[in-house]
Amino acid sequence: MSDLKTKSLHAGALRPRIGGAVVTPIFQSSTFEYHGEDYHDVGYVRLSTTPNHVVLGKRVAALHGAEAALVTGSGMAAIAATMLTLLSSGDHLIVQDCLYGGTSGLLGDLTRLGIEHTAVDAQDPSSWRASLRESTGAIYFETLTNPLVQLADLEAVVEFAGQHGLVSIIDNTFASPVNFRPIAAGFDLVVESATKYMNGHNDIAAGCVVGSREQVEAIKRTLDHLGGSLDPHACFLLERGLKTIGLRVPYQSASALRIAEFLSAHPGVEKVNYPGLPEHPQHERAQRLLDGFGGVLSFELDGGTENAERFLGALELPAVAVSLGGAESLIVRPAAAVHSDLSPEERAETGITDGLIRFSVGLEDTDDLLADLETALQAAEGS
Numbered sequence: 001m002s003d004l005k006t007k008s009l010h011a012g013a014l015r016p017r018i019g020g021a022v023v024t025p026i027f028q029s030s031t032f033e034y035h036g037e038d039y040h041d042v043g044y045v046r047l048s049t050t051p052n053h054v055v056l057g058k059r060v061a062a063l064h065g066a067e068a069a070l071v072t073g074s075g076m077a078a079i080a081a082t083m084l085t086l087l088s089s090g091d092h093l094i095v096q097d098c099l100y101g102g103t104s105g106l107l108g109d110l111t112r113l114g115i116e117h118t119a120v121d122a123q124d125p126s127s128w129r130a131s132l133r134e135s136t137g138a139i140y141f142e143t144l145t146n147p148l149v150q151l152a153d154l155e156a157v158v159e160f161a162g163q164h165g166l167v168s169i170i171d172n173t174f175a176s177p178v179n180f181r182p183i184a185a186g187f188d189l190v191v192e193s194a195t196k197y198m199n200g201h202n203d204i205a206a207g208c209v210v211g212s213r214e215q216v217e218a219i220k221r222t223l224d225h226l227g228g229s230l231d232p233h234a235c236f237l238l239e240r241g242l243k244t245i246g247l248r249v250p251y252q253s254a255s256a257l258r259i260a261e262f263l264s265a266h267p268g269v270e271k272v273n274y275p276g277l278p279e280h281p282q283h284e285r286a287q288r289l290l291d292g293f294g295g296v297l298s299f300e301l302d303g304g305t306e307n308a309e310r311f312l313g314a315l316e317l318p319a320v321a322v323s324l325g326g327a328e329s330l331i332v333r334p335a336a337a338v339h340s341d342l343s344p345e346e347r348a349e350t351g352i353t354d355g356l357i358r359f360s361v362g363l364e365d366t367d368d369l370l371a372d373l374e375t376a377l378q379a380a381e382g383s
């Protein structure tokens with residue numbers, strides 16, 4: 001079983017099949033017969049020990065080519081459990097400068113608990129050394145940033161972590177194991193919001209942590225105490241969603257590339273951010289590191305916020321909504337939604353202008369999406 005598509009269907013499947021069922025049934029039981037196990041291994045939903053959790057753990061590990069994986073109640077549950085396992089009061093963490101807003105918020109909470117962090121310029125590895133402290137225990141990056149779709153020097157992150165004895169952690173949500181496999185690239189731990197590409201259907205919240213057996217086991221113990229397990233029905237949906245990841249993500253990546261090319265050639269569009277475009281500042285690195293450039297792009301229209309709002313209002317297919325990676329295309333103006341808690345000055349510092357639009361390309365036919373975009377662009381300009 002070497003191909004990701006085959007693994008996404010069969011890795012870790014229950015054998016013998018339960019009652020002959022081809023699909024893993026939903027084990028809707030909060031507790032299971034006790035056979036003398038230690039506390040963290042007892043069959044109990046919150047301890048992520050039901051057959052649904054066990055199958056998913058093995059499947060996600062196989063997709064990432066890792067020893068072990070754990071599914072969680074959300075991406076943030078995965079990130080919080082990971083940080084709280086690796087870091088204690090007095091410890092320090094190096095993070096990349098532009099992080100997902102929920103993660104930035106969590107870092108603020110961790111500061112209150114005595115866990116400090118320093119944000120570094122993701123594109124300038126020579127500057128990272130200055131942020132090292134005796135107490136630095138880990139380095140945390142994201143594969144593709146939100147919403148500007150920048151790709152950090154991930155090879156340098158792995159090298160830096162190795163040189164300084166840091167645990168390297170990457171949030172691989174935007175890439176999924178289809179576009180990038182961090183374990184093979186040398187990262188110690190991967191966290192993902194499985195709400196996005198892993199599940200791919202805009203219908204559950206879930207997360208995962210991937211790494212060595214020892215690390216994942218330690219993080220599971222923290223998750224057990226935080227109470228962040230995934231419920232069995234959501235496990236079933238995630239297992240079902242995962243089965244098509246090897247078909248969905250390459251299609252979304254190819255579709256996003258065509259849409260990025262269309263937008264960058266359009267006279268009404270000022271700027272397009274997509275690593276598949278030759279003019280993207282990290283295009284060469286993206287070609288080397290990624291298998292496909294992902295399904296998310298962002299762009300700015302001429303005419304700023306007002307035109308952007310008219311454009312969003314004229315679209316028929318993409319829903320104006322937060323989140324990404326699902327079957328239905330989603331589109332949002334980050335300054336009005338995902339990054340609305342930042343001041344205009346803070347947003348400007350990170351390059352998120354008020355008119356910037358983030359587009360998560362779904363599974364609709366690319367030509368239908370292009371036609372919808374063209375009509376909405378004309379409506380935005382014409383009024």
Ligand SMILES: Cc1ncc(COP(=O)(O)O)c(C=O)c1O
Nearest residue numbers: 074075076100173193195205206
């Ligand atoms: C890059 C990234 N990481 C983590 C998360 C958090 O995931 P969840 O909403 O599943 O908790 C998100 C959610 O948008 C995200 O975009």
